[in-house]
Amino acid sequence: MHGTRDGLNWPRAQALAARERASYIARNPESARLAGLAAQHLLFGVPMHWMNDWSTPFALTVSEASGARFRDVDGHEYVDFCLGDTGAMFGHAPSAVAQAIARQSMRGYTAMLPSEDAAPVAAQLARRFGLPYWQFALSASDANRFVLRWLRAATGRDKVLVFNGCYHGTVDDVFVDLIDGVPTQRDSLLGQVHTLTDHTVVVEFNDLPALEAALARGDIACVLAEPVMTNIGMVLPEPGYWEAAQRIIRHHGALLVIDETHTISSGPGGYAREHGMLPDALVVGKPIGGGIPCAVYGFTEELARKVEHAKRGAPSGHSGVGTTLSANMFAMAAMRANLEQVMTEAAYQRMFGLAARLAEGLRDVIARHGLPWCVTRVGARTEFQFAPSSPRNGGEAQAILDGELEQIIHLYLLNRGLLITPFHNMLLVCPATAESDVARLLTAFDECLGEMH
Template sequence: MTPIDRSRLERLTAAETERYVSARPKARALFERAQNSLVGGVPMQWMSEWPGGFPPVMTEAQGARLTDIDGHRYIDFCLGDTGAMFGHSPPAVAAVVARQAAKGLTAMLPSENAVIVAELLAERFGLPFWQMALSATDANRFVLRLAREITGRPKILVFNGCYHGTVDETIVSLEDGIPRSRRGNVGPAFDPTADSRVVEFNDLAALEAALKDRQVACVLTEPALTNLTGVVLPDPGYHPALRDLTRKAGTLLVIDETHTISTGPGGYTRAFGLEPDIFVLGKPIAGGIPAAAFGMTREVGAKVRDRLYGPGTSVAGIGGTLTANALALAAMRATLTEVATDSAYAHMTKLGERLAAGIRAVISRHDLPWYVTQLGARVEYRFQPTPPRTGTEARAGADGAVDRFFHLWCLNRGVMVTPMHNMLLACPATSEADVIRHDEVFGEAVAALLGS
């Protein structure tokens, strides 16, 4: 297979960095100004991970296009890292947000839309009872508390390389087979290995052993690992076995579809017939407005109701003043009924297939040891020869230097790809021409890297 000349890669990256910086004087000036008021010059640390030394600064985003402060217009395949999976400012959501803003944003009271949204979620995802949150992180945090409460068990289990937002118990990893607080875990409130068990994805023997003592309240998992590792797909038969093992152990199964909702209208869960006890969804559910929801089976819902809503109950640690605010619920209703439709998903998935095929064609043409994974509208490419089965394998195969080069090359040519994990999304506004342009830019980057 074709090797990468590392000295050539370094020279090309330096040239692309210089091109990036020189073409964005306003973003650079704003970043330097921000050093006096924003820690690190950005509102959140992860925004510093864009290559080039500082991030582009957004001024406008519509559909599949984003414009930055220096006037550059991008075909946006990042789409807010799934937050804008259905395109930036979908017209139906923008219109209802404007109407609701004029009528009231939040009141610490339920709205009619809360009932309608819960009914829509139940119909779409198959779980009858729902509760709301402001983010998937919040939803996952609430779910872990509820799982412990109704099972009376102290432990939770996650998979190495998982991503469930910033939930304390999930910021844990395996290093040389030993559970540890994940590197970079900032000021942990407690040692996550005390309350969390972590095993490798696709390792059913390790999962069975971890559940054997019946101390695990719930397994929290993505249907396929995403953010931290790139996509790691389940082995054939893995999910039925996971469901069987959790049921035998009396452990709840929580499926977090915050990223894998790209798979289809009902997510990976509906597409592959998964049977979670609890289902979590965040990011794109309100078309870009902060919102999340978690659903539960009738049995779990009854247990939650008895413990949280009975006479004399007092609830701490779940919910917040802005949870289920009127604005978010209006946006969720519009997204579920007018934006995240079957026809939209059909278009998005078709273009996802086209993206994956185009990238594979370039890889094959140049005989490169890379691979591509697709989950409906979501496509990721990785610079390693075979798809990993575990988080450890995925981390071991990461190539940050090649990542950086490709991200810069694409940005400098008007194509935006998620910088942390080479993720591309097709939204309802993405066109065939957009995909063709990505193929051209990707192919040019490969040719430059190989000197061909």
């Protein structure tokens, strides 16, 4: 039996899973009907193939979403602790953003020219994150891809270093794992024809000697990292890790790129600003526009000058950076409203209080059932993991994943009107989340664990 299942009655858990699948099917006839229609013309039967990766027998179809709640086509209402896996971190359809995009919808969407929102948005970003120069993209994947291209051009170095188990969207360069200590291109990456290990170096998070050894070769342009690993299960930096890592990175002439797309849950300026980190470049994606597709990336003054020099010294033609819809007027209006009116200090303080109560409640429930699981929180982001203590690197986090157990818990909660993030056990709160929502989640979680004893 999986070590993650210690303390559980697995036959009872499997019987629970069968009952919950039957309940889901019975509760959702309209979602089932629409899933059948979708299968006629949508590849894999869904708009994006990963929409099939939830715990459900068929996809749940959403009809509307607002604040911390959404409704499905069968009329069920849900409290949303997934929130678009941070895309709706500040709630669905925040009023200020909705009003801004409604106004902009009558004034044009895109013109390939700056809108009047561009300068105020850049000033907001500079104030929040402490980096003076910014550019825009449609997603964090694109932003990370563009930053890697800029930094390779600026440094003349061709390699990037990432951490085992990292997540930076769909950037090809990052799909390299450590398998028995050997850098290995990820088997799940479809259609990749170039050998990624020629230009990507991978080490374990929290391993300073490995970081030092990799950078000592002098060929790495940048380290691309989340300040806290999030997508493989949360992995916190050990005390003093980032202070030492930044010294090592600087010593060897590499640059540090921090991807705050998930860790913007830490505060208005992200984890790096909250913890005194000094990255050379920073990326934020999904949450920055209140759910509208957009992303941002910023540079220090020194790096910005190097980037400008590289561009001006290059032959004319397409740089490989940017898309026609990057920084479109619609997205800029959404970002301005979200930054100025939604992502406020007051909103964060409310989210932190709710997340702290959620984390404490999860620990209490887990302890009451005598399970060897832990709970980790980063600001408004909370996760329970199937191990006695938080993993210290991606390899350890990968080893404790248990998709079958996750899906039982997720489906049980979903059938009771509570959504948490698929693929792992992450929960977000937003300014619209109520204390009663947290209490309801904890009660259902307690009952679920009781059913599996």
